[in-house]
Amino acid sequence: MFPNFPIWPVRAATSASNLDALFIFLLLVTGTVTLMIFILITLFALRYRHDLVDKPTPILGSLALETTWSLVPFGIFLIFFVWGAVLYFQERTAPPDSMEIYVVAKQWMWKLQHADGQREINELHVPVDRNVKLIMTSQDVIHSFFVPAFRLKQDVLPGRYTTLWFHAIRPGTYHLFCAEYCGTQHSGMIGSIVVMNPAAYEAWLSGGGGEGSLASTGQKLFQQLGCGSCHRSDTQGRGPNLVGVFSKPVLLEDGRTVVADENYVRESILNPGAKIVAGFKNIMPSFQGVVNEEQLLSLIAYVKSLQGSQQAEPVSNRPAVPNTSAQPRVK
Amino acid sequence: MATASAITAEREHYLNADYGFRSWLLTTDHKRIALLYLITITFFFFVGGFFALLIRLELLTPQGDLVQADTYNKLFSMHGQVMIFFFLLPAVPAVLGNFLVPMMIGAKDLAFPRINLLSWYLFIIGGGLMLYTMLTGGVDTGWTFYVPLSTAYLGTHVVLAAVSIFIAGFSSILTGLNFIVTIHRMRAPGMTWGRMPLFLWSNYATSIIQVLGTPVLAITLALVGLERMFHLGVFNPQLGGDPLLFQHLFWFYSHPAVYIMILPGMGVVSEIIPCFSRKRVFGYEFVALASIGIAVLGFLVWAHHMFVAGISVYSAMVFSFFSYLVAVPSAIKVFNWTATMYKGKIYYSTPMLYAMGFIGLFTMGGMTGLFLASLGVDVHVTDTYFIVAHFHYIMVGGMVMAYLAGMHFWWPKITGRMYPESWGKLAAMTIFIGFNLTFFPQFILGWTGMPRRYHAYTPEFQVLNVLSTAGSTVLAVGYLLPMVYFLWSLRYGKEAGDNPWGAAGLEWKTASPPPTYNFEETPVVTWEAYNYDDLPKEVPVVG
Ligand SMILES: [Cu+2]
Ligand SMILES: [Cu+2]
Numbered sequence: 047m048f049p050n051f052p053i054w055p056v057r058a059a060t061s062a063s064n065l066d067a068l069f070i071f072l073l074l075v076t077g078t079v080t081l082m083i084f085i086l087i088t089l090f091a092l093r094y095r096h097d098l099v100d101k102p103t104p105i106l107g108s109l110a111l112e113t114t115w116s117l118v119p120f121g122i123f124l125i126f127f128v129w130g131a132v133l134y135f136q137e138r139t140a141p142p143d144s145m146e147i148y149v150v151a152k153q154w155m156w157k158l159q160h161a162d163g164q165r166e167i168n169e170l171h172v173p174v175d176r177n178v179k180l181i182m183t184s185q186d187v188i189h190s191f192f193v194p195a196f197r198l199k200q201d202v203l204p205g206r207y208t209t210l211w212f213h214a215i216r217p218g219t220y221h222l223f224c225a226e227y228c229g230t231q232h233s234g235m236i237g238s239i240v241v242m243n244p245a246a247y248e249a250w251l252s253g254g255g256g257e258g259s260l261a262s263t264g265q266k267l268f269q270q271l272g273c274g275s276c277h278r279s280d281t282q283g284r285g286p287n288l289v290g291v292f293s294k295p296v297l298l299e300d301g302r303t304v305v306a307d308e309n310y311v312r313e314s315i316l317n318p319g320a321k322i323v324a325g326f327k328n329i330m331p332s333f334q335g336v337v338n339e340e341q342l343l344s345l346i347a348y349v350k351s352l353q354g355s356q357q358a359e360p361v362s363n364r365p366a367v368p369n370t371s372a373q374p375r376v377k
Numbered sequence: 378m379a380t381a382s383a384i385t386a387e388r389e390h391y392l393n394a395d396y397g398f399r400s401w402l403l404t405t406d407h408k409r410i411a412l413l414y415l416i417t418i419t420f421f422f423f424v425g426g427f428f429a430l431l432i433r434l435e436l437l438t439p440q441g442d443l444v445q446a447d448t449y450n451k452l453f454s455m456h457g458q459v460m461i462f463f464f465l466l467p468a469v470p471a472v473l474g475n476f477l478v479p480m481m482i483g484a485k486d487l488a489f490p491r492i493n494l495l496s497w498y499l500f501i502i503g504g505g506l507m508l509y510t511m512l513t514g515g516v517d518t519g520w521t522f523y524v525p526l527s528t529a530y531l532g533t534h535v536v537l538a539a540v541s542i543f544i545a546g547f548s549s550i551l552t553g554l555n556f557i558v559t560i561h562r563m564r565a566p567g568m569t570w571g572r573m574p575l576f577l578w579s580n581y582a583t584s585i586i587q588v589l590g591t592p593v594l595a596i597t598l599a600l601v602g603l604e605r606m607f608h609l610g611v612f613n614p615q616l617g618g619d620p621l622l623f624q625h626l627f628w629f630y631s632h633p634a635v636y637i638m639i640l641p642g643m644g645v646v647s648e649i650i651p652c653f654s655r656k657r658v659f660g661y662e663f664v665a666l667a668s669i670g671i672a673v674l675g676f677l678v679w680a681h682h683m684f685v686a687g688i689s690v691y692s693a694m695v696f697s698f699f700s701y702l703v704a705v706p707s708a709i710k711v712f713n714w715t716a717t718m719y720k721g722k723i724y725y726s727t728p729m730l731y732a733m734g735f736i737g738l739f740t741m742g743g744m745t746g747l748f749l750a751s752l753g754v755d756v757h758v759t760d761t762y763f764i765v766a767h768f769h770y771i772m773v774g775g776m777v778m779a780y781l782a783g784m785h786f787w788w789p790k791i792t793g794r795m796y797p798e799s800w801g802k803l804a805a806m807t808i809f810i811g812f813n814l815t816f817f818p819q820f821i822l823g824w825t826g827m828p829r830r831y832h833a834y835t836p837e838f839q840v841l842n843v844l845s846t847a848g849s850t851v852l853a854v855g856y857l858l859p860m861v862y863f864l865w866s867l868r869y870g871k872e873a874g875d876n877p878w879g880a881a882g883l884e885w886k887t888a889s890p891p892p893t894y895n896f897e898e899t900p901v902v903t904w905e906a907y908n909y910d911d912l913p914k915e916v917p918v919v920g
Contacts, residue, residue: 051840055825065753069824072754076744083715083740087733090718091725094654096916103720104910107660107713115712116705123701126751131694133753138690153530187526188620190685190760194826197757201686203621204525205614208687221835225760225828227519229530230446233831 058216058241059196061137066197068129075122137198140211144179147172148260148343151202152185154231156222159343162251163259168237170222172214173247179211181308185339190226193239199225207308214241264348267341276330279352281363285330286323289352295367297324303367311346325365390793390890405490406893411475412791413497414467417504419860421463424511428456430853433815433846441833449832450517451533455510457520462542463504465772466634468780469641470587471496471552474580476791478556480884480891481574483565483900488558496551503545510537519830521631522597524612524623528604536605539598546591546598549637553587556580565883567902574882574906575658578665579644582672586633586640590676594630597623624686628679636675639739639771640668642779643710646732649786650714652880653729654721655914657907660713667706674703684755693752700750707743711736724916726878727801731782734809738774742767745820763823769816781808781859788863789877793890794870795918800862808855814848877918881907 057063094102147170150157158166172178182191184204191210192199195218200210224235242250268274276285292311295303299322304310313320315337318330337345391408401409432452435443444452475493479486487493510516516538518527527535560581564573601623603609610616612623651658658664680688680696714736723729745767748754758764788796818841823829827838834842876885887896904911 052825052837053821065757068751068753069748072748072751076747080740080744083711084737086715087718087736090715090721091723091733094718094721094723096655096722096724099720099722101914102654102656102722102909104656105659105716105720106657107663111712111716112660112663112709116709119708120701120705123704123747123750126747127698127701130751130753130755131697134684134693134756135690137753137756187530188523188686192760192826192828194757199685199756199759203614203687205620206687221826223826223828227450227521227523227526227830229517229526230450232450233441233446233828233833236835 055194055197056216056218056220057195058214058218058220059193059198060213060215061133062195062197063215064133064136068133071129072126079119137211140179140209141177144177144211146179146181148347149180149182149191149202150185150339150343151182151189151191151224151235153187153229154224154235156191156224156235156237157340159260159340160251161260161347163263164251168222169240170237171240171242171247171250173244174214174217174241175244177211177213179209181207181209181343183207183339183343187228188226189224189228189235192223192225193220194223195220195239201226207312209308214239217241217243217246260344260347261351262348264344264346264351267337267345268348271333271336273345283363284326286326286364287362288349290362292350292352297365297367298322299324299326308346311349312342315342315345323364325363388888389892390888391893392792392890394893403494405486405494407475407479407487407490407493408791408891408895410493410497411472414471414475414500417497417500418464418467418472421459421504422856423860425456425459425464426853426856428452428459430849432456433849435832436834436842437846439834439836439839446832447517450519450830451515453830454517454519455515458516458538458542459507460772461520461634461638462545463500463507465638465776466549467500467552468638468776469645469783470556470580470583470637471500471548473645473780473783473787474556474583474641475552477787477884478559478577478580479563480887480895481577481882482560482563482568483883483896483902484559484563485894485896487555488563489555492551493555496548496555499544499548499551503541503543503548506537506541506544510534510541513537521627522601522623523627524601524604524618524620525615528601529613529615536602539602543595543598546595549587550591553584553591556584557588560584565900565902568883571662572902572904572906573665574644575647575661575664575668576641576644579640579647579668582668583637583640585672586637586675590630590633590637593626594634597626597630600626621683621686621688624683625680628682629676632679632682633672633675635768635771636671638776640671642735642776642783643668645779645783645786646714646735647710648880648882649728649732649782650717651907651909652786652878653724653726653732653916654718655724655912655916656717656721656909657905658713659716659719660709661906663709664713667709670706671703674699674706678703681750681755682759684752685759697750697752697755701747704743704747704750711740711743722914725802726916726918727796727798727805728782728786728878730802730805730809731778731785734805735775735778735782738770738778738809738812742770742775745770758823760829761823762819762827762829765829766816766819766823769819774812774816778808781805784859784863786878787884788866789873790884790889790891792867792870793873794866795873795877796859796866796870797862798918800858804855804858804862807851807858811848811851811853811855815845815852816848818842818844818848874917879913879916881909881912 148159156168158170182202184202189202191202196212200208218241220239222237222239276283277288279289291306296306297303316334319328322328391406435449516533518535600611604611610618612618612620677699681700684693822841873889875889883900
């Protein structure tokens, strides 16, 4: 009818279908109540117009009514709250089998890196029907990764990682917007998400001129920067053995335990003194200013890839975490 | 009546008690200070409105073709800063509140008349700095000053704008302090808390927020200035700071600030609806306590502005829950206003039209707030035009409507003259229609995914943007009308008499315009608020 006048955004991911159900429910409930109030006001205004009424009837109030119109709305609000919270929780908990893509935002572009080494700018190719997790950071100010067709948005902050995951259900090209005001060309910081059929995606992957996987780039860097001289894959290094560390709990010198997620590894490289691994000295130099955001991501990808052999416990030169029930948590 | 007007001609009142600039600029009379504020904020309203029109004109076409991107960013930043800090926050408290708080409790003036004048001077200094900021190149931080953009990346007058808001903030704190002390200490004999008009309850609640919340904004802006000038590492991660800390501090003030803007408007509506329904407000205690409830709960919801900012899932849930809780007292108010009209004797005078418009638009603003409080929905619509529409429904549809309702209701008291009633109704309708035309399409724009603060946008959003821009011109005409006929009425308006609406409330028991000390003798209150049962059933002027 009006090709250029959408009133409903396309639904291209599971998150979009879930959200639309809640949105329609909210529309129906709030729409009914709003209409009810409008009708009452109009009705009262017409029925009790001053020349139709001789004397107003004094009414002070009614405790029963007050209780009703406090508690009933509150009950309805609770439904909105719980439903919304459940969706939010799902949106924020990436399934463990997600394929990971790294996003670096800067004024005013999106840089995307696939695990296989492909790099893209302002365009992201993903396969349909796969769980995809984005690990995002900014090189400068706060940006926000917003895909209306997925009904998803997440701010992208400098100095840390935030994540977002989705499961696309419909091949196509969708808008990617920056939704947090970030300076002059904020409205130019847009791009597209290309959701592809698995075959097309494979073709695209092999066509792209990746220079080796992200982890292998990270491995080279690891050697170049001399990380390997302290972090050895045996028990003899001056620094902890990094094999099998990622996403596991780490015991710190001050007795706390933290999970080695992306933000932790990042901090360990840029600000090693902030959290000291138990049994080690604060001798690791800071690499702040030495590595840029993209190199940092490749180092993280490398640390992640050091998963040791699946059967045996990896060799470790660190004290074990006392509370064995501590489960790795993925943020 | 006729004889009364004849006498008014020579009678001495606060307007003719003294003449000349000095008598105004050094006045400590709360009524004159209210007028000083009125002139100042009206000026800023039209400045902010002018920026808004330029924004809407730019958005007529998808390309950024009317102004440069940087200019556009300055326009929406200064529109926000001017409208929020120099119009909405002071509008009802500093103009109507200043004029009415002492009169409604039967006092001669506020508790600290000189501090009241000092408030206005601080406001003028802050406003002057804001003007200077605008004239020397402006500022493009948004009204939100988000870091590290504001502290490390923008080259505009960020510090100047922050200082200007910092200073204006103290004016707001002092006004709040003055109201709290006045309401506690200066009520006339018999004016118990339970007999106070609801306008006072809501201004009291507002004052609490002003006094407790504004200092946090001051600290936050000071830190922004220090980080920008001396690279203090508070917020910028490159200096070891935390950008989310800024957002927590900023919204700790700025969410309650929303209630500084809307609560006094609710107070206005609570006066007008009973008057033009000729009956007592329904559920007085509930409406009064709802104001206090909003003020208290309003401090517990700030992080609902940060659901996608990177806070933990669990803290987001807590803030979502409290956001629903704070919606309950607002719902209570709407239901009570509606119930007040039931079995009343309703007059469609201009203030009443505005008040009914307020209920409608505020309800829509509130209902869409329920969407935003729901975590999953917020993720999609936050930072889009849905948010822009939502808060304009509350701030402009709600607050500005209430402010205009109040200006029309008390204009006869303030000036002693009536405004032309049919023009008043015409303007009210124009504003209502123009407002909906401007902002309703923005809900759809946001839902379909158009981000806010976009200088250029993708073509599929154009139809709704054109509608919105068309609406904004209607709205502009609507706002100019009262400006013209209010000025006209100063000279040509009919004499109002003491109580043209037959309204309850002590302010109507004295002359219009009131004498300098408000009452010939201190009134003694022996009746409940809104005792319309004891008053004439007809509204003298309209009826
Ligand atoms: Cu951006
Ligand atoms: Cu808020």
